[in-house]
Amino acid sequence: MRSLGEIRTALERCYHATESLCADLTDADWRFQSLCPDWNVRGVVSHVTSIEAVLAGWLPDDAATPPPFGRAAEFELETAGMDNAAFAERVRATYDHRRRDLASLTEADLERPSWTPTGPGTYGNFLEIRVFDFWVHDRDITTPLGIRTDDTGVAAEIALGEVQGSLGYIVGKKVGLPEGKSIAFRLTGPLVRDFNVLVDGRAKQVDRLDHPDVEIITDSTTFVQLACGRIDPQGAIDSGAITWNGDAELGERAARNLRFTM
Numbered sequence: 001m002r003s004l005g006e007i008r009t010a011l012e013r014c015y016h017a018t019e020s021l022c023a024d025l026t027d028a029d030w031r032f033q034s035l036c037p038d039w040n041v042r043g044v045v046s047h048v049t050s051i052e053a054v055l056a057g058w059l060p061d062d063a064a065t066p067p068p069f070g071r072a073a074e075f076e077l078e079t080a081g082m083d084n085a086a087f088a089e090r091v092r093a094t095y096d097h098r099r100r101d102l103a104s105l106t107e108a109d110l111e112r113p114s115w116t117p118t119g120p121g122t123y124g125n126f127l128e129i130r131v132f133d134f135w136v137h138d139r140d141i142t143t144p145l146g147i148r149t150d151d152t153g154v155a156a157e158i159a160l161g162e163v164q165g166s167l168g169y170i171v172g173k174k175v176g177l178p179e180g181k182s183i184a185f186r187l188t189g190p191l192v193r194d195f196n197v198l199v200d201g202r203a204k205q206v207d208r209l210d211h212p213d214v215e216i217i218t219d220s221t222t223f224v225q226l227a228c229g230r231i232d233p234q235g236a237i238d239s240g241a242i243t244w245n246g247d248a249e250l251g252e253r254a255a256r257n258l259r260f261t262m
Helices: 004-024 027-031 041-055 070-079 084-104 123-145 154-164 167-175 220-227 233-239 248-256
Strands: 182-188 192-200 202-206 214-218 242-246
Touching: 004 041, 004 084, 004 123, 004 154, 027 041, 041 070, 041 084, 041 123, 070 084, 123 154, 123 220, 154 167, 154 192, 154 220, 167 182, 167 192, 167 202, 167 248, 182 220, 214 220, 214 248, 220 233, 220 242, 233 242, 233 248, 242 248
Parallel strands: 182 214
Antiparallel strands: 182 192, 192 202, 214 242
């Protein structure tokens, strides 16, 4: 888990990115289809902000009780009739409340047992998942609108870390890599990483593979977006955004089956 300072920095970067988008979007942009099939751009902003409204003033007491998610529906109902300028101001006010919450946190608060979308964890785990959610949803907007983003920094690292933590499941269950086989993911940037997975009874990450059966080469942003089901694998293959070396069948299978969430 990241330190309190890193989590604060990551969430602030997420808030600032969304606020900046809201300030620059045209009326047509707000209506534009995002990478999420059910939402246009405004729907994505409403979704991520409604969850921050849920979290405003909330701290977990145990790992079984979720946040008061009913507040999300209240936020969406209250903002549904607002024009885009008023909605953007409400977004900023919500994030300012969360900034005050984060400023009052201690390192001990990060260790509080907490419900998370992936099961019992800590409040720090929960906040890291919030960073992941924001980072992915931000690109649900910027990618179709053709807006360039800075895909480096602690927020990007946390988002990538959420995918890395699921690589055993992705390789073992979604890709279905056979027993005794291995795969190396070579991320060329903006975050340069090597992830190695070996199937030995189960798929697990290992520090090193001298001779992987297949190497997958892609950039860190494409990797996360494929893992989150945000972009079409065929499009990434056709454009050369993802390629592979070694076992051709396993390489293509991996490139097409990285999705573990949506």
